[in-house]
Amino acid sequence: MAEEAPVVVEVARAEVRAMADDVTAVGSLVSNESVVLRPEVAGRISRIAFKDGERIRRGDVLVELDAAVQRAERQQARANLTLAEANFRRSEDLFARKFVSQSGRDNARAELDVARAGVALAQARLEQTLIRAPFDGVAGIRSVSPGDYVKDGDALINLEDIARLKVDFRLPELYLDRVKPGQELELASDVLPGDSFAARVDAIDPLVDAQGRAVRLRASLANPDGRLRPGVFVRVRLILAERPAVLVVPETALVPAPGNVQFVYRVMDGKAQRVDVRTGMRRETVVEIVGGLDAGMEVVTAGQLKLRDGAPVTVLRGTAPDAG
Numbered sequence: 001m002a003e004e005a006p007v008v009v010e011v012a013r014a015e016v017r018a019m020a021d022d023v024t025a026v027g028s029l030v031s032n033e034s035v036v037l038r039p040e041v042a043g044r045i046s047r048i049a050f051k052d053g054e055r056i057r058r059g060d061v062l063v064e065l066d067a068a069v070q071r072a073e074r075q076q077a078r079a080n081l082t083l084a085e086a087n088f089r090r091s092e093d094l095f096a097r098k099f100v101s102q103s104g105r106d107n108a109r110a111e112l113d114v115a116r117a118g119v120a121l122a123q124a125r126l127e128q129t130l131i132r133a134p135f136d137g138v139a140g141i142r143s144v145s146p147g148d149y150v151k152d153g154d155a156l157i158n159l160e161d162i163a164r165l166k167v168d169f170r171l172p173e174l175y176l177d178r179v180k181p182g183q184e185l186e187l188a189s190d191v192l193p194g195d196s197f198a199a200r201v202d203a204i205d206p207l208v209d210a211q212g213r214a215v216r217l218r219a220s221l222a223n224p225d226g227r228l229r230p231g232v233f234v235r236v237r238l239i240l241a242e243r244p245a246v247l248v249v250p251e252t253a254l255v256p257a258p259g260n261v262q263f264v265y266r267v268m269d270g271k272a273q274r275v276d277v278r279t280g281m282r283r284e285t286v287v288e289i290v291g292g293l294d295a296g297m298e299v300v301t302a303g304q305l306k307l308r309d310g311a312p313v314t315v316l317r318g319t320a321p322d323a324g
Helices: 068-096 102-127 173-178
Strands: 007-013 015-037 043-048 061-065 130-132 137-139 157-172 184-188 196-209 214-222 233-250 255-257 261-268 271-283 286-291 298-302 313-315
Touching: 007 261, 015 271, 061 157, 068 102, 157 173, 157 196, 157 233, 173 196, 173 214, 173 233, 233 271, 233 298
Parallel strands: 007 313
Antiparallel strands: 007 298, 015 157, 015 233, 043 061, 061 130, 137 157, 157 214, 184 196, 184 233, 196 214, 233 286, 255 261, 261 271, 261 298, 271 286
């Protein structure tokens, strides 16, 4: 009987490497802070003090409404205050000389307090004609012009803080016990292909969506250069745990079999030995081996279709890298 010809195969060694236990999702970026500025009072726009897309500092005046009436009211309130102060001083002097009763003195003091409140009220109404930035950010594109009459509550301009961004995404509820604030994640977007961005989980919604059986998470990331923008669609990779020692082999080493069984051919003493394996996570071109192999064992990565258990093999060296 002719001796069986050896099968030429390629091999790689099972190796131990660090692997992250992670989960993927999709989400959308949102501004760290976002607001549509609206006037509290109706009026005519007298000045627009910013350019579309300009960086704005907190407290900067962005829009001024015509304030002629409010300035007149403040002037009137200040005049009333001056008069009330003079009356109160006169009342104090007369009270000291017993020419005015305690009641008259109290009335003068009350009129002074009312006058002071009137000045504060007039000043507050004047301030309402100045639309200020509530935080640092970037101005949007305005849809109003000087001379426009706006009502209280009308949208004037949006302001976005994009120096930091937030990303909202959802995970199945089965991960609820494995996620926590502070975990790291990676973001990728088709807007910037090939780039990845580091983020960190800030909050986990205490309410699980009863319909989708999912939990909502919010993470944040620095965006100092403004390369990313709110509304961008991103892919999220959340790192649940880092495992320093995971046994892996190339995916090409796995051979499926009926009954949801997977095996590899181990090369030992010039022969192929079938070894059933239990697999875990898959990453890029390698798969985790939970049971059946030890580190350093050689497994066939090419040529399995011609193999059977116990068949002689010839290893083609230098053509196939290790799992790493």
